[in-house]
Amino acid sequence: MTRALELVARGAPSRFWTWASPLLALAATMACGMLLFGVLGKPPLQAVAMFFVEPLATTRGIAEVLLKATPLALCAIGLSLCFRANVWNIGAEGQLIAGAIAAAAVAVAADSGNAAWILVAAIVAGALGGMAWASITALLRDRFNANEILVSLMLVYVAQLLLSWVVHGPLKDPAGFGFPQSPLFDRAARLPLLVERTRLHVGVLLAPLAAAAAWLLLTRSVIGLQLRVAGLAPRAARYAGFSARTVLWTVLAACGALAGLAGALEVTGPIGQLTPSVSPGYGFAAIIVAFVGRLHPLGVVAASILMALIFIGGELAQSRLGLPSSLTGVYQGLLLLFLLGADTLIANRLRLRARAA
Amino acid sequence: MTTPRLSLRGICKRYPGVVANDGVSLDVAAGEIHAVLGENGAGKSTLVKIIGGAVAADAGTIEFDGQPMPAADPAAARALGVAMVYQHFSLFDSLTVAENIALGLDGSRRGLEAAIVDAGERYGLPVDPAAHVHDLSLGERQRVEILRALLARPKLLILDEPTSVLTPQATERLFETLRQLAAEGVSILFISHKLDEIRRLASRCTVLRSGRVVAVVDPREESEQALARLMIGGQPPPLAAHGTPVGRPRLRVEALPLRGGKVSFELRSGEILGIAGISGNGQNSLLSLLAGEVAAPAESIQLDGQPIGRLGPGERRALGLRYVPEERIGHGAVPEFSLAENVLLSVDRLRRGGFIRRSSAAAFAAEVVQRFDVRCSGVEARAASLSGGNLQKFLVGREVLAGPAVLLVSQPTWGVDVGAAAAIRNALLELRGRGCAILVVSEEIDELFELADRLMVMAAHRLSPAVQAVQLPIDELGRWMAGRWPEVLA
Numbered sequence: 001m002t003r004a005l006e007l008v009a010r011g012a013p014s015r016f017w018t019w020a021s022p023l024l025a026l027a028a029t030m031a032c033g034m035l036l037f038g039v040l041g042k043p044p045l046q047a048v049a050m051f052f053v054e055p056l057a058t059t060r061g062i063a064e065v066l067l068k069a070t071p072l073a074l075c076a077i078g079l080s081l082c083f084r085a086n087v088w089n090i091g092a093e094g095q096l097i098a099g100a101i102a103a104a105a106v107a108v109a110a111d112s113g114n115a116a117w118i119l120v121a122a123i124v125a126g127a128l129g130g131m132a133w134a135s136i137t138a139l140l141r142d143r144f145n146a147n148e149i150l151v152s153l154m155l156v157y158v159a160q161l162l163l164s165w166v167v168h169g170p171l172k173d174p175a176g177f178g179f180p181q182s183p184l185f186d187r188a189a190r191l192p193l194l195v196e197r198t199r200l201h202v203g204v205l206l207a208p209l210a211a212a213a214a215w216l217l218l219t220r221s222v223i224g225l226q227l228r229v230a231g232l233a234p235r236a237a238r239y240a241g242f243s244a245r246t247v248l249w250t251v252l253a254a255c256g257a258l259a260g261l262a263g264a265l266e267v268t269g270p271i272g273q274l275t276p277s278v279s280p281g282y283g284f285a286a287i288i289v290a291f292v293g294r295l296h297p298l299g300v301v302a303a304s305i306l307m308a309l310i311f312i313g314g315e316l317a318q319s320r321l322g323l324p325s326s327l328t329g330v331y332q333g334l335l336l337l338f339l340l341g342a343d344t345l346i347a348n349r350l351r352l353r354a355r356a357a
Numbered sequence: 358m359t360t361p362r363l364s365l366r367g368i369c370k371r372y373p374g375v376v377a378n379d380g381v382s383l384d385v386a387a388g389e390i391h392a393v394l395g396e397n398g399a400g401k402s403t404l405v406k407i408i409g410g411a412v413a414a415d416a417g418t419i420e421f422d423g424q425p426m427p428a429a430d431p432a433a434a435r436a437l438g439v440a441m442v443y444q445h446f447s448l449f450d451s452l453t454v455a456e457n458i459a460l461g462l463d464g465s466r467r468g469l470e471a472a473i474v475d476a477g478e479r480y481g482l483p484v485d486p487a488a489h490v491h492d493l494s495l496g497e498r499q500r501v502e503i504l505r506a507l508l509a510r511p512k513l514l515i516l517d518e519p520t521s522v523l524t525p526q527a528t529e530r531l532f533e534t535l536r537q538l539a540a541e542g543v544s545i546l547f548i549s550h551k552l553d554e555i556r557r558l559a560s561r562c563t564v565l566r567s568g569r570v571v572a573v574v575d576p577r578e579e580s581e582q583a584l585a586r587l588m589i590g591g592q593p594p595p596l597a598a599h600g601t602p603v604g605r606p607r608l609r610v611e612a613l614p615l616r617g618g619k620v621s622f623e624l625r626s627g628e629i630l631g632i633a634g635i636s637g638n639g640q641n642s643l644l645s646l647l648a649g650e651v652a653a654p655a656e657s658i659q660l661d662g663q664p665i666g667r668l669g670p671g672e673r674r675a676l677g678l679r680y681v682p683e684e685r686i687g688h689g690a691v692p693e694f695s696l697a698e699n700v701l702l703s704v705d706r707l708r709r710g711g712f713i714r715r716s717s718a719a720a721f722a723a724e725v726v727q728r729f730d731v732r733c734s735g736v737e738a739r740a741a742s743l744s745g746g747n748l749q750k751f752l753v754g755r756e757v758l759a760g761p762a763v764l765l766v767s768q769p770t771w772g773v774d775v776g777a778a779a780a781i782r783n784a785l786l787e788l789r790g791r792g793c794a795i796l797v798v799s800e801e802i803d804e805l806f807e808l809a810d811r812l813m814v815m816a817a818h819r820l821s822p823a824v825q826a827v828q829l830p831i832d833e834l835g836r837w838m839a840g841r842w843p844e845v846l847a
Contacts, residue, residue, distance in 0.1 A: 008429065009411075012742065220715070222708045225701055233691040238650045239682060240702040241671030 007348040017345045019299075022292045024345075025338035026306065032334050042321055050320070051313030051331075063198035065308045067270060071096065071262035071279070073207040073304035075286035077214045078255030080295040084218070085227035085251045086234070089137060091152025092259040093283025094159035095130040099260025100267045101159075101166055102129025104182050104274035107267065108171060110189035118189050123203075123264045130260015131253050133159060138252040142245055148252075156283070167276050182274035191269045203265035207301065210258060214297040223250055259283060280311065281329075288336045310335070360423040362387045362544040363408070363513055368417035370403050375734070377403035378414070379568040385513065390535060390545045392555040392576060394588050395565035396774045401548050402744065404565070405517050408546070409441045410434035421513075438512030442502045442519055448490045455486040458505045476504055480534045494637030503531070507538075514538065517548045518772050532558050550774035552581040564588055589776045604628075607794040608678070608763050613646060613657040613666075615639055616818035624763065624794045629785065630823065631809030632798045634838055636768075639818035640798045641683065644767055647796070648680040649673045660763065674705055677762030681753055681769065683798075685745065689752045692741035696733065696751060697722040699740050704759050721758070729754035730780060746773035753781050757788055764788065767798045782808055802834065816840035 033051065034044035055061045075092040082089040103126030110118040136155060140146040164180070173183040191201035218224040226242040227250065237244065262282065267274055289307045293300030314328030361384040370378040377400045385391045395401045406412040408419065413429035420426060427433040448457045455470050462469075470486040477483045482500040490498060499519065506514055514535075520528045535545055535558065549555055555562055555576045562576040564587045572587050579587075604626030612619040616639060624630050632640065645651040647658065653666035660676050670680070680703075682688045690699045697719040701707050707718045722736040729750045733743050740748060749770070756764060769785065770778035785808060789795055798815075799805050805812060805826070812829055814821040814837040821842040829837075836842070 012739070220712055222711050222713060225698075225708070225713055229691055229694075229702065232693050233687045235684075235688045236691045236702060239648070239670060239680070239688055241649065241669045241674070243669075 004353055006351050006353055007344065008351050009348055013346050014349075017342075018294060021342040021345060022294070022299075022303070022339060024342045025292070025335055028338040028342070029331060029335045032338075033331060036327075036330070040323060042323070046321070047317075050317045051309055054316055055309055055312045059195070060198050061312075063195055063200035064312055065305060066204050067200055068308035068311050069301075069304040070204045070207045071266055071282040072286050072289050072307050073301050074210055074258045074262040074265075075255075075283050076289035076293060076300045076304055077207075077210050077297050078251075078258035079286055079290040080293070080297060080300055081214060081217075081227065082251045082255050083290060084231045084295050085247050086231040087141075087248055087251050088149045089134065089152045089252060089255055090149055090287055091134070091137060091154075091156050091283070092255060092286050093279060093281065094152070094156035095133045095256045095259035096263040096266075096279050096283045097156075097159040097163050098133035098256075099126035099130035099263030100274060100278045101163055101171075101263075102126050102132075102260065103264035104166075104171060104185075104267050107185045107189035108182055108274075110186040118186075119191065119268060122189055122268055123261065126264020126267075127257040127261045130258070130263060131256040133260070134252040134256025135249075138249050142248060163274075163278065164276055167274055171274055173273075180276055184273045185268065189268060190272055191265065199270045201265070201269040203269050206261065206265070207304070210261075211297040211301045214254075217254075218297070223247070227251055259286075285311070285332055288332055288339075292335065292339055307332070359386070361385060361420075362389075362422060363546070364420040364423075365404075365408070366418045366420075368404065368407060368419070369415045370400075370407060370412065371415055376568050378407070381417070381565070381568070381570055383563050383570070385544045385546055387512075387544055388539050388542045389561065390539050390547060390559045392547045392549060392559035392562040393565060394549070394552075394555055394562055394576075394584065396550075396589055396746075396776045399565040399588075399774075400568040401565055402517060405441065405515055405546075405548060408434070408515060409439060435509070438510075440506035440509045440511030440514050442499075442506045442514075442516045448498055448501060450489075450491040452490060453486065454484050454488050454490065454493075454501050457490060457501060458486075458508060462505075462509055472508060473504060476507055480504070480507060480531065482531070494635075494641065497637050507534075511543060513544045513546065515546045515548070518550065519547075520549065520551065520554060528554070550778070552576075552584045552775070555584070556581065566590055585775060588774075604792060607661055608647075608796070609659040609662075610647070611657055611659070613643075613653055615642055615646070615820075618819055620820040622813060622820065622823055624796055626794050627789055627792045628810045629789050629795045629797055629808050631805040631812045631826065632796065632815050632820070633802060633805050633812055633834060634800070634815035636683075636800055638815050640767065640815055642818070643815070643820075644680065644682065644765055644798060647765055648678070648682075671705060674703060674759075677760075678765070679703065679756045679759060679761035679763070680765045681756050681767065683767035683771065685748045685752055686741065690740040690748060692739065694740055695722075695737045696726065696731075696740060696743075697736040699751075700725070700755055703755060721755075725751055725754040725758055728758065729784070745771075746777040749773050750777055750781060753784060757784050761788070761793055763794045763796075765796045765798075768800065769797060770799075770801065770804060778804075802831065806831075814838055814842060 030048065033047040037047040038044045055065055075096060079089065079092055103122045106118065106122040106125040133155060137148050137152045140151050141148045167180040167182060171182040173181060191203050194200045194202050194204060218228065227247045229237045229240060229242060230244060230247045263278060266278055271278065285307050289300060289303045292306065293303035310331045311328055314325060314331065317323040317327050318325045363385040365381060365383045368378050368381040381404060393401050393404065403412065407414045410429055410431040410433060418425060421437050426437065455473060458473060459469055473484065473486040482504055484497060484500050484504065503519060520531065539545055547559055559576050562574050563570055564572040566588065576584060606623045606625050608624040611621050620643065634640065646653045649668055649670040655664040655666040658666045660678055665673055665676065686692045700718050700722045701713060704721060707714050707721060719736050725731065726733060726736060731751045731754065732747050743751065753769060766785065769781050773781065785795055797805065797808055809826045811823045812826045813823045814834065816838060817840050821837050
């Protein structure tokens with residue numbers, strides 16, 4: 001007799017595993033992380049310390065986690081709306097960069113004379129910039145039925161090159177010794193700090209606000225109903241007479257605005273100027289955040305904090321232990337991989353069965 | 358006594374809030390045609406799934422040819438010779454007919470296409486093996502399901518409501534096949550709500566009510582009324598009387614382009630106009646155009662004289678035109694949504710000012726559930742958790758309660774048992790009595806004769822002229838369904 005593990009389909013998806021699956025994936029990621037540390041010749045428990053203890057040990061550390069979680073959460077909330085509607089926008093990174101450029105273009109004009117409104121104008125410009133960038137994807141999909149996965153992804157690279165041109169050209173600091181970056185923004189165009197002696201700015205409050213708004217949109221509004229029906233049963237959406245175009249434009253515009261907002265908060269917050277490295281890949285990591293958070297706005301907020309820990313843990317492992325910085329990417333990939341595996345348990349259960357040899 | 362082919366003892370299965378099977382015992386001998394009769398939610402489909410290994414029973418034993426059968430193991434059941442034709446389809450849309458059948462056979466694919474054509478001719482179930490399943494109608498898909506089961510050379514063939522989409526001639530051919538298979542020693546378990554078919558085909562019949570076996574009878578010796586009483590534990594509601602005066606034209610279809618040809622007809626207030634015909638002959642395309650899911654030339658569809666061909670489904674609903682589509686899951690309802698959310702699809706007044714009126718939606722859904730006797734655990738139950746007949750009662754109820762001026766209904770009682778079917782038909786007749794204009798597309802001829810004032814026939818994307826239902830003899834209708842009708846009526 002041998003024993004075999006089998007997958008057996010459940011009658012209905014398991015509510016328990018919908019939320020337990022990300023936790024299982026996290027546990028598996030940590031186990032792998034410890035193994036990886038061991039192979040690299042470090043004590044395995046240091047993996048836990050670097051990623052989950054150190055970053056949360058001080059006020060400053062917690063502030064950094066929240067600071068990183070903010071753009072992740074904003075992008076992932078927007079992506080959740082898209083994914084729920086079966087619009088596979090994977091270009092939040094490009095929309096974030098477009099938002100950062102637009103916000104910087106306004107912020108460099110700041111001086112003490114226009115202090116009252118320039119910050120708000122820069123942030124609004126950021127949201128509009130992201131929205132405009134996402135609208136290109138919507139337009140091409142709407143008019144020419146172009147695949148939104150390819151278009152949104154390719155537009156990321158276009159946005160990166162645009163950023164590179166802007167910091168080498170129009171927005172380059174004339175007094176910057178030739179460095180490719182904009183001048184530092186005037187104090188008037190910088191976000192006020194929320195906690196003294198940290199980098200945590202008031203913009204961080206926009207993430208939970210956006211999550212609450214997205215939750216209301218999904219559960220209470222007609223457009224939220226339309227996008228859920230479009231994602232779950234496109235024929236039922238046609239039956240109801242819901243416009244697929246409205247849904248497409250709405251989710252892309254919303255996601256673009258949120259990603260653009262994230263970019264605007266980065267340049268007017270911790271960075272304070274436009275540089276070629278505005279984002280360490282927040283827009284891509286947000287795809288993982290969206291799925292770990294179960295495409296639920298509140299789940300996404302929790303998942304963004306987890307992803308922020310992975311970013312910071314990776315930096316710590318590099319600076320403290322001299323490990324390669326690509327560790328962050330490895331952890332992100334492992335998390336997504338294990339999540340996709342663990343999600344099998346939502347629709348299936350495992351069964352151990354005796355089987356004749 | 359010889360060992361039965363299949364023997365169930367004390368099968369129990371509970372779902373949250375429902376006992377689907379409560380101590381069910383049943384024997385099927387080799388070469389026997391055994392019927393299982395019961396209302397929606399009586400536990401027939403659950404029992405079938407337990408035998409087929411798709412669902413594990415909470416208690417009870419299953420023996421096949423005297424040997425215990427492994428529980429919840431579809432592969433083992435298949436290997437023993439159990440073949441299933443499920444009520445809900447289990448075909449892959451993106452594959453061809455031959456590919457779908459090959460998946461179920463786990464054998465060589467060589468010669469399969471020829472075998473499919475051969476079997477199709479022999480059993481009166483013609484299908485094109487190279488066709489993609491997503492291009493097939495419900496009726497054609499069912500043929501594929503039956504063929505797939507037959508090609509596996511089963512020892513026990515289980516059919517769950519197999520005849521609902523077949524013509525009378527095709528049903529008779531299928532019955533001949535089943536009798537021949539039985540004579541060859543194949544056991545047949547036949548799940549149906551059609552009392553006359555059970556009486557014609559089966560030599561024994563197990564009647565289920567609320568998950569329990571209430572009787573085991575020889576259906577050939579029982580009257581239809583007696584069987585119906587056993588099944589529902591009372592008399593079925595009588596149908597309302599026919600013959601209300603017909604009013605003014607409401608929906609006018611003029612030279613509506615449909616697959617190369619053009620169709621025209623008129624639907625009047627206070628009448629039920631039936632469209633007979635085998636599915637896959639253009640009925641779905643016609644309904645998509647009429648409901649507004651696909652746009653048509655503006656003037657080709659008129660509602661009360663107003664051209665509506667270019668309007669979408671929501672705009673047409675606002676003018677009083679409502680629609681119950683053939684496919685419940687994924688078209689008429691979102692399976693993952695609760696009943697309370699599903700009313701939001703078509704009851705537009707529950708959405709206002711960009712927001713959903715959640716409590717009004719729940720109240721509306723609760724009224725549908727109560728008025729149409731929908732068996733469910735409440736308005737928060739997911740649509741997918743309802744049995745086919747109960748979901749259909751809910752969807753018809755949703756449209757009826759919303760107060761239509763013109764109602765389009767496709768296959769109103771497909772896969773629905775007599776009790777629920779009578780309730781749905783009565784609701785349609787009552788609606789007609791209130792002056793609604795109703796278009797019923799159905800493959801069930803008996804249903805059309807019961808409901809319709811006038812009949813048309815659809816074949817090969819063409820529509821016959823409309824005639825008074827009483828003036829169309831059934832064999833004449835059979836010819837029309839093959840596409841042979843007189844172009845000009847006397």
